[in-house]
Amino acid sequence: MSVIAERAADRSEASEPRFGFWRRSFAMVIKEFIQLKRDRVSFGMIVMIPVMQLLLFGYAINTTPRNLPTAVLLQEDSDLARSILKALENTAYFHFTHEVHDVAEFDNLLQSGKVLFGVEIPRGFERAVRRGDHPALLVAADATDPVAASSALSALSVVVQTALEHDLFAGDPPSLPFEIRAHARYNPAASSRLNIVPGLVGTILTMTMLIFTALSVTREIERGTMESLLSMPIKPVEVMFGKIIPYVLVGFVQATLIVGIGVLLFGVPVRGSLTLLALLSTLFITTNLSIGYTFSTIVQNQLQAMQLSMMFFLPSILLSGFMFPFAGMPIWAQYIGEGLPLTHYVRIVRAIMLKGATLQNLQYDTIALIALMLFAMTIAVTRFRRTLD
Known part of the structure; x- marks a missing residue:
């Protein structure tokens, strides 16, 4: 029985056309390309997914965000207050989109997420600075997203000091003539x-x-x-x-x-x-x-x-x-x-x-x-x- 099987195998190998394996494999390759051409959704995914990843990571993703929406509660309209707001905008971290008139509106904007920061300049701020009373400037941050808030808060005092030194002093100031109180709301530990x-x-x-x-x-x-x-x-x-x-x-x-x-x-x-x-x-x-x-x-x-x-x-x-x-x-x-x-x-x-x-x-x-x-x-x-x- 085994002899008959061996002879049948020999005849099969003898009748095998030249390059038969490669011809059949090539035919399967052509068949798969035709099927892929007909399956337009799959073909589109092959092209679109890597292109989308490249564009999104290359252009849309930014771990150091700038021009973050900011509200301001300006309780006095003075030259120093305007200089501070301009200095904050010049940092490129803060973009003032809302000017509010009371603390309730200030808190509502932060709670609703319409702004990520709020700056409050209290009444009598410039007079207190001129007298050397070292008043406080409040900067409240929505810290639910620590990445968005941390970079702006960390650079706040240094950048503002550099920007205002020519407005307040003839030379280099030893320290800011006012205190910046940064309050990270909702996630103060930046967890x-x-x-x-x-x-x-x-x-x-x-x-x-x-x-x-x-x-x-x-x-x-x-x-x-x-x-x-x-x-x-x-x-x-x-x-x-x-x-x-x-x-x-x-x-x-x-x-x-x-x-x-x-x-x-x-x-x-x-x-x-x-x-x-x-x-x-x-x-x-x-x-x-x-x-x-x-x-x-x-x-x-x-x-x-x-x-x-x-x-x-x-x-x-x-x-x-x-x-x-x-x-x-x-x-x-x-x-x-x-x-x-x-x-x-x-x-x-x-x-x-x-x-x-x-x-x-x-x-x-x-x-x-x-x-x-x-x-x-x-x-x-x-x-x-x-x-x-």
Whole structure:
């Protein structure tokens, strides 16, 4: 029996055409290129992901942010006060965007995140300086993002002293004729945990919610169950809500788990309302699920759904302010970031947990999440295929 098998193998090798192995391998190479050409989403990911990473890290990411939004409470309009404000602007760290008239407005801007710094020049400041009373100049910083605040605060006294020495003295001053009191609010110890853990809530929810729903419709198509679903008397919006609502509950459980671990293990405080945090977290979860469902109506298979989800997740994590200071990014990157749900949720969760912010402080970000959710839902319902292509 073995002799017959050996002879058959010999005949097979003898009939093997020359370069047959390489011809078949080359044919498979051509076949894969043709398939890749037809799979435009995968081909686009091959090109776009490295290009996006290069552009974002090269142009948008800045760990030493400048021109940070600053409010000023100017209780006296004097030459010295104007010189101090000009000197602060010349440092390129501070950009005065708001002039307030009372402490309540001053605190509200910091709590809502509209400004990162606040400068208060008290009444009678110049007179006290001329008398040598050594008055205090208050600089309050939103330290929920220590990276954005630390560089400006560390250079504050030296830069201001250099800038003002010619205005106050004929020669080199031994010290500043006034005291700069820098108050890092909400995270005075500059703990990275207080900054990262709240942001992780939104980052993890974004990744999981996008993937869950982006795979939902494509899984139905690949398994053949979409035909049965389409044969039923059900509307596209009903299909969408039926697929989204279960994952809202899953996302809420995830958010509760992450916040609970952050509080118990990492000591992250929750200074605001837990009810408000739960409501806005549910809004954020629904927004991401709507975007993921929209992706599932665009792609043709689960691989493309995963690729498109990663394509959306990459700018979300880089441009939302979770990893790098949002205020330090160029204007075009900030505009892109404003169109990402994670940007608004990172502000919301940090403001509620670390600052004790209320819904009034978070109106802009709440409205932005609602608008993004409705926009994604509209596209998803419009693109939902009533028949299989």
